[in-house]
Amino acid sequence: MDLVLRARRAIVDGAERSCTVWVEAGRIAAVGPFDADMPAERTVDLGDDVVLLPGLVDTHVHVNDPGRADWEGFPTATAAAAAGGVTTLVDMPLNSIPPTVDLPALEAKRDAARGRVHVDVGFWGGAVPGKLGELPALHEAGVFGFKCFLLHSGVDEFPPLSDGELAEALRTVARLDSQLIVHAEDAAVIDAATAPSGRDYQAFLRSRPPQAERTAIGRVIELAGRAAARAHILHLSDAGALPLLERAGAAITVETCPHYLSFTAEEVPDGATQFKCCPPIREAANREALWRGLGAGVIDTVVTDHSPCTPELKRFDTGDFRTAWGGVAGLQVGLPAVWTGARARGFTLADVVRWMASRPAELAGMRHKGRIIPGFDADFCVFAPDEAFVVDVARLAHRNPVSAYHGRPLAGVVRSTWLRGEEITGDRPAGKLLRRGEC
Incomplete structure (x- = not known):
């Protein structure tokens, strides 16, 4: 064997136990008892204070490269991923220029990433007006599905779908046996709401009411049912939509994000535009209901929606929520x-692994990611769950020193991250570019 890892604590196939993991040619060859003996070129005995997790799979990351690499680029994004225990990410089709809505744009993405990524990277395609005919070719080229908006995306080059175009896109993904992932906020509801104004976070919150999510989600559920298509609701913020999603069944999956589970509207200071995202961070009672939705299995995954920008675009000079870029890094x-948040509410590391590794991999169709079982890629996160730290943006690896988490005390430190049996050190980008059906 190339490598043996011995762990007093590990999350193996959904449960915590001690184990030995054997690695050969970048794959997990076997998982056995802690005291099992087998010669290997290298043996690593993990400390009693760490837990061996499968590498996390983050299916919602905006790398913005090419075109807006000053916001974030593949080297910095994937270095940040590795530092956070993420070994696989799927890049969103915006806010790069060009957006990933046809084959030339996908090739531009791959060219920008090739040889520059520290973790494995896959790509979503985009579903936009005038380009729906490109979906089959993108599917054949290996994208993991298609993203669309139902209102302005924030960038003019990625426009929203009308109801008719949404129905067409769903019919197409059903024929392809693919999936449509949807930013589900209703434009008409938001247009009728009070416009955001200046530094007042509560005014911004009123400008993106919960009903905007519920209306859009209801429309996606209805049209996906007619097309017999798979649809995935992105970054759920409104817990009031959970009953709709529970009734929709397995054909509609849903994610939420760490910032919706961590922060509350009551604690966001006026002018603190680092907290601006769409849909917005809502009240404390809503946050607790999202946690209950996770516990009940209505919410499938937790992914970051890492959507960074330059400090200037956050408008810290004015603190104006109306003009600041929306996105949490x-x-x-x-x-x-x-x-x-999970351990404070009685959840376990096995729950976190399900939400952030195994289930995202399953939903993306990755057959060898997100679990510690034989045949899977030897991707690992060595995590010290009882060690604490305070987030300092100056020590984060992503490109710009902007984050809503700055100054926040957190539990759990990533000690090391391994990709296909090799520890990621940052010296040599060794990530692969992934295609649907090949991972």
Whole structure:
């Protein structure tokens, strides 16, 4: 064997136990008892204070490269991912230029990433007006599914779908046996709401009412049912939509994000635009209901929606929520943020692994990621769950020193991250570019 890892604590196939993991040619060859003996080129005995987790799978990351690499680029994004225990990410089709809505744009993405990534990277395609005919070719080229918006995306080059176009996209993904992932906020509801104004966070919150999510989610459920298509609701913020999603069944899956599980509207200071995201961070009671939705299995996954930008775009000079870019940078701290909230509510590391590793991999169609079982990639996160730290943006690896988590105490430190049996050190980008059906 190439490598043996011995762990007093590990999350193996959904449960915590001690084990020995054998690695050969970048894959897990076997998992056995802690005291099992087999010669290997290298043996690593993990300390009693750490837990061996499968590498996390983050299916919602905005890398923005090419075109807006000053916001974030593949080297910095994947370094931040590795520092946070994430070994696989799937890049969103915006806010890069060009957006990933046809084959030339996908190739531009791959060219920008090739040889520059520290973790494995896959790509979502985009479903936008005038480009729905490109979906089959993108599917054949290996994207993991298609993202769409139902209202303005924030960038003009990625426009929203009308109801008719949404129905067409769903019919297409059903024929392809793919999936449509949806930013589900209703434009008409938001247009009718009070416009955001200046530094007042509560005014911004009123400008993105919960009904915008419920209306859009209801429409996705209805049209996906007609098309017999798989749809996935992105970054759920409104816990009031959970009954709709529970009734929808397995064809509609849903994610939420660490910032919705960590922060509350009551604690966001006026002018603190680092907290601006769409849909918004809502009240404390809503946060607790999201945790209950996770516990009940209505919410499938927790992914970061890492959506960074330059400090200037956050408008810290004015603190104006109306003009600041909306997005939370949290790729590196997603695991400790979720673990901090999870253990306070009686959840276990096995729960966190399900939400942040195995289930995201399953939903993306990755057959060898997100679990510690034979045949899977030897991707690991060595995590010290009882060690605490305070987030300092100056020590985060993503490109710009902006994050809502700055100054927040969190539990859990990533000691090391391994990709296909090799520890990620940052010296040599060894990540692969993934294609649907090949991972």
